[in-house]
Amino acid sequence: MMDKPLGSTSPKAQNIANEVRRRIVEREWRQGERIPDEAALAIEFDAARATVNKALQLLAEEGLLERRRRAGTRVAINPVRKATVTISIVREQVEQAGMAYGHRVVAIRHSAAPPAIAARMGLSPGKVLAHMRAVHYGDGQPFQLEDRWIDTDSVPELKACDFWQLNANEWLVQNAPYLGAELTFSAANADAREARLLQTQPGQALLIMHRTTWNDLGPITTVRVACQPGHLISTEGIYHRGSWTPDEGSAPAV
Amino acid sequence: MMDKPLGSTSPKAQNIANEVRRRIVEREWRQGERIPDEAALAIEFDAARATVNKALQLLAEEGLLERRRRAGTRVAINPVRKATVTISIVREQVEQAGMAYGHRVVAIRHSAAPPAIAARMGLSPGKVLAHMRAVHYGDGQPFQLEDRWIDTDSVPELKACDFWQLNANEWLVQNAPYLGAELTFSAANADAREARLLQTQPGQALLIMHRTTWNDLGPITTVRVACQPGHLISTEGIYHRGSWTPDEGSAPAV
DNA sequence: TCCGCCTCTATGTCTATACTTATATTGGGT
DNA sequence: ACCCAATATAAGTATAGACATAGAGGCGGA
Secondary structure, three states, X not given: OOOOOOOOOOOHHHHHHHHHHHHHHOOOOOOOOEEOOHHHHHHHHOOOHHHHHHHHHHHHHHXXXXXXXXXXXXXXXXXXXXXXXXXXXXXXXXXXXXXXXXXXXEEEEEEEOOHHHHHHHOOOOOOEEEEEEXXXXXXXXXXXXXXXXXXXXHOHHHHHOOOOOOOHHHHHHHHOOOOEEEEEEEEEEOOHXXXXXXXXXXXXXXXXXXXXXXXXXXXXXXXXXXXXXXXXXXXXXXEOOOOOOOOHHHXXXX | OOOOOOOXXXXXXXXXHHHHHHHHHOOOOOOOOEEOOHHHHHHHOOOOHHHHHHHHHHHHHHOOEEEEOOOEEEEOOOOOEEEEEEEOOHHHHHHHOOOOEEEXXXXXXXXXXXXXXXXXXXXXXXXXXXXXXXXXXXXXXXXXXXXXXXXXXXXXXXXXXXXXXXXXXXHHHHHOOOOEEEEEEEEXXXXXXXXXXXXXXXXXXXXXXXXXXXXXXXXXXXXXXXXXXXXXXXXXXXXOOOOOOOOXXXXXXX
């Protein structure tokens, strides 16, 4: 007979979280208002306090609730919600889009880190780093362009590698797990070289991503990635099954 | 005397997570390798299994571990790490940067949703929506530009509001909590109007953010935000206290 | 050989209980 | 009135024990 609690899926903490979300979204509990404490909710939902705690911590991380010891839990006034960007290797992105992946290293040098790069990595300017530029292709079309600086002191194994052969993106992800990362998005007009490599016009607006990673030994690498024009980076949907789903018939006519 | 376990901070699950991270980063446990099961780690760290479970679940969410029932836990081959972008109200962003906040509504209409907008919101094209454009200022300089469509069916209270007076961004965040959201980043060249409103040149590369939110009644709003040239959007640092911290003396000379 | 069923293991989840800790409130004491 | 110390409350965390469940591996039958 499968007697599920109340027309919901199984994990109890999830159900509690969903129900609390519902009460907030339907304004049963309004912004800034204090909600019943864990013990009370545990009784209401017939669960252990630990289970309620798990649910509420989840919602607090989402930004919907604010919790303080002794003061209780209240609905956030300005919910600062969080979206997550997943950082995968380029090959996966390309192949997931159903395209054939390609990769080409266009330049390699060992040179002194300019101030901007040194600052990003937290190193003294002038330290000699490996510097490379590469293009990633999808079905033969340029997909993105990377301009990367690597501090091989943090990844000694790399010293023996032939950078011309290497897909730095994949090699690093698979061989140099990091402890910390910094990621920023911005936009820039393509310069002549970027336009040529991406097969577009100079001046074209490009989505730029800067990524820097560290391990226990220090900064590993910093990359500037320029995406092909029109490229979108989207966050993982913050989607919590509600009562509403898009009409299937709503695909735009034309 | 403060006899802390092993030179680490208190929450036990955190310590276990940190130690596991260390073993991964220092290649004690290599990519793809299976790690001891929860019961074994519980004994090693002298903790309950639930505590170890919490630690490992954390690392799995981070993308460092892959866990499967019966198959055990192993170090991810291609760690797909996650970074989080926090979505706060514009006023907070501006004031946090130490600037005075300003806001101006430049246009309001009620018109039929064009196909692109309808598609983003999952509505049938042609539905009449509120459409507004506004500029957010920081210290009198344009900070960002929003072009917003609102489905007042999902937020009935809004029907009584004077849109010219309203800061839609804040009003919605504070009064219309959402269940789901979609967020994308891209880049575009400024057109004549955008250039004028942002006080820059046409063609200037702009960082564009599209955001759509839903509640239980349906789509609430979709916005296209164009950021002031040079604006950066950065993710919350994935920073896990390691042994390494940047040299304080490393600020770039000049 | 190959397929489907059974078994057993590692993770997933919940519970009851206990103790810790931050902090709002209260009640002095000056 | 004001400041400080004591108190109590709600969240934070850990624990042992239990049961659920996915799924890998093995077994047997066709």
